[in-house]
Amino acid sequence: MCIIFWASPNSERIVLQFDLNVFQEFSLTEDEGKRLRDLFLHVSPSSADWNPDVARLVAGLLQVIHRESSQRKAGYRYVVKAKLYEMLAVLDRDVPRLVRDSAEDATSKSQETLEKLQQIFAYVEDHYQETITLQQVADHVGFSSYYFTKLFKRNMGITFMTFVNDYRLSKAKWILLNEETPVTEVAELAGFSSVKTFHHAFKRAMGVSPLKYRRTIFGNK
Structure with missing residues (x-):
């Protein structure tokens, strides 16, 4: 669901x-x-x-x-x-x-969609530190890129690449809050292609830089 x-x-x-x-x-x-x-x-x-x-x-x-x-x-x-x-x-x-006109048909389709979404989530979890493309994941679940795009947006309310970016940001925030890893390494561990890309995505989402985000939680340590 x-x-x-x-x-x-x-x-x-x-x-x-x-x-x-x-x-x-x-x-x-x-x-x-x-x-x-x-x-x-x-x-x-x-x-x-x-x-x-x-x-x-x-x-x-x-x-x-x-x-x-x-x-x-x-x-x-x-x-x-x-x-x-x-x-x-x-x-x-x-x-x-x-x-639904057909409860049995609806149940089957809902279950299939749920299983496909679980496959997608698992793929992102396993490969978020690597380069992920929409076509790769569409092939992984057996869909065309067009159908995959429509299915994901319809069920999640966001595009697939936005989901991947949000997932990487959530990983980055966890590292920033739970480890003393330098910010430059956090970008790589969270799957961002460069430190610059990480800083831009993080500040756009959180309103502050990764370093300032960490300092607002722990002070100037």
Whole structure:
């Protein structure tokens, strides 16, 4: 399931991936398991279709999950799971389902799309430090570049190369906050082709240089 929140061009874009195995901790009945699968396959993915109050609530829960996962303070796993389950309840109760002419066909297509997106995410995770082109990944998942472009934008709300850039920036921010690696090396570790490209992309996304970003967190160390 992909949930898309439309925002202004200057907003920070956050992509969160959840392992569905987390829900195996529940002893679900057959009916509950079916309802959960139906939720992930048929919930309307765009917050533009939701009640505004519900959209704000889910966005707030996602922000807490992202903050706790990034800061990793004591007990953060409990908070993440609690907020994830709360979000699941909100989605189940208050978010509209997609209406399909054929539920069976819709389920099949949704599952196929989810699997393809997971393949794409895994490819980026494995190769983000290398040169990645749209054609490479399209070939990897067996799509033409045209269809791949349309599918990714329709489901994620952004272009594939924007996603790759955002992923590399998230890696760079993690390194800046958790390691003492020189900024010049952070660019290479995060997969940017040059230090200049890294500085430009980082400042455009965060409003400050990588070094200043690190100093705002830790002071002038």
